[in-house]
Amino acid sequence: DGGITQSPKYLFRKEGQNVTLSCEQNLNHDAMYWYRQDPGQGLRLIYYSQIVNDFQKGDIAEGYSVSREKKESFPLTVTSAQKNPTAFYLCASSTAYEQYFGPGTRLTVT
Amino acid sequence: AQTVTQSQPEMSVQEAETVTLSCTYDTSENNYYLFWYKQPPSRQMILVIRQEAYKQQNATENRFSVNFQKAAKSFSLKISDSQLGDTAMYFCACTNSNYQLIWGAGTKLIIKP
Numbered sequence: 001d002g003g004i005t006q007s008p009k010y011l012f013r014k015e016g017q018n019v020t021l022s023c024e025q026n027l028n029h030d031a032m033y034w035y036r037q038d039p040g041q042g043l044r045l046i047y048y049s050q051i052v053n054d055f056q057k058g059d060i061a062e063g064y065s066v067s068r069e070k071k072e073s074f075p076l077t078v079t080s081a082q083k084n085p086t087a088f089y090l091c092a093s094s095t096a097y098e099q100y101f102g103p104g105t106r107l108t109v110t
Numbered sequence: 111a112q113t114v115t116q117s118q119p120e121m122s123v124q125e126a127e128t129v130t131l132s133c134t135y136d137t138s139e140n141n142y143y144l145f146w147y148k149q150p151p152s153r154q155m156i157l158v159i160r161q162e163a164y165k166q167q168n169a170t171e172n173r174f175s176v177n178f179q180k181a182a183k184s185f186s187l188k189i190s191d192s193q194l195g196d197t198a199m200y201f202c203a204c205t206n207s208n209y210q211l212i213w214g215a216g217t218k219l220i221i222k223p
Contacts, residue, residue, distance in 0.1 A: 033210075042201060042213040043155075058210075090155060097143045097209045101155035 003027065004102035006091050011107045013085075021076045021105050023091035032074035033092040033099065036060060043090065049074055078107065085109045112137050112206050116214035123192055124222050130177075131187045131217050133202030139163075143205045144178065146187045149216075150198040158200070161185065189219075197221045 004025045013019045025032065031050045035043040045058030049068040063082025068074050074093075078085045086109050092099040114135045123129045135144070146158040161169045161178050168176050173193075177186045185204075189196055202214040 031209075040216075042215045043211075044213075045210065048210065088153060092155075094209075097205050098145075098157065098160060099211060100157070103152075103154050 004091060004093055004100060006089075006102035006105050009103065009105060011105055013107070013109050015109055016080045017109075018077055018079050019085075019107065019109075021078065021089055021091075021107070023074045023076065023102060024072055025074075025091075025093040025102075026072060027093055027100065028071070029093035029095060029100075030071070031094045032068070033094070034058075034064070034066065034074070034076045035090045035092065037088045037090060037104075046076065046089075078109075112139075112204065112212045114202055114204050114212050114214040116200075116202055116217050118217045119215075120218040120220070122220040122222055125192060125194060127192055128188065128190050129192055129219065131189075131200050131202075131219065133185045133187070133214055135183050135185060135202070135204045135212075137183070137204060137206070139205075139207055143209075144176075144185045145203045145211070146174070146176070146185075147201045147203060148196075148198045149201065150195075155201075159187065192221045194221050194223060 007022045033048045034046040044060050046064050047066040049055035065077045088106050090104045091102040142163045144161045148156045148158045159171045159174050173190045175188045199216045201216045203211040
């Protein structure tokens, strides 16, 4: 089955710890994206990558970091510098213009 | 800057009724794409329908259709014969010059039995 996987579904961390969210796709898409969604709000772009070994900041990149060493994988690290990391995180991949989404990871930091 | 506006934060209709969700957008691009995504309580984001701006014909997908008014920059979604499973957040989105998506804030749709 082709698709996008994100793991884990729920993640709990203590304040001050870095945490890495996984995103894998087997759709052979070149572009991948990370979004943050807060309750009752739309999606905000954190980072995106259009090719391997290259990525760009989105609208809310502060406190986050990414890597794109393989076409299939685009992990997101939420660092201790992110002031309000508790949120729902969605990963997507795309052809030229149509984005497909993973199931998301709910991160709770206490 | 490009914006997408969904003016209805929440709507509710009876099962089997028809409902229309509104979306307006602002872009200076000539070529762009418009999308409606559905996010049910599971929070999985699902593509509902896509419209290419260069096409005059409105897109349809089974019970879902759009009313695309390019001059007015309006892109509404019509759901016919609504079902309980249509209960979800619905997001309108538009591509920018880099084919990234600009998102609306969403409309919460509740289908009542």
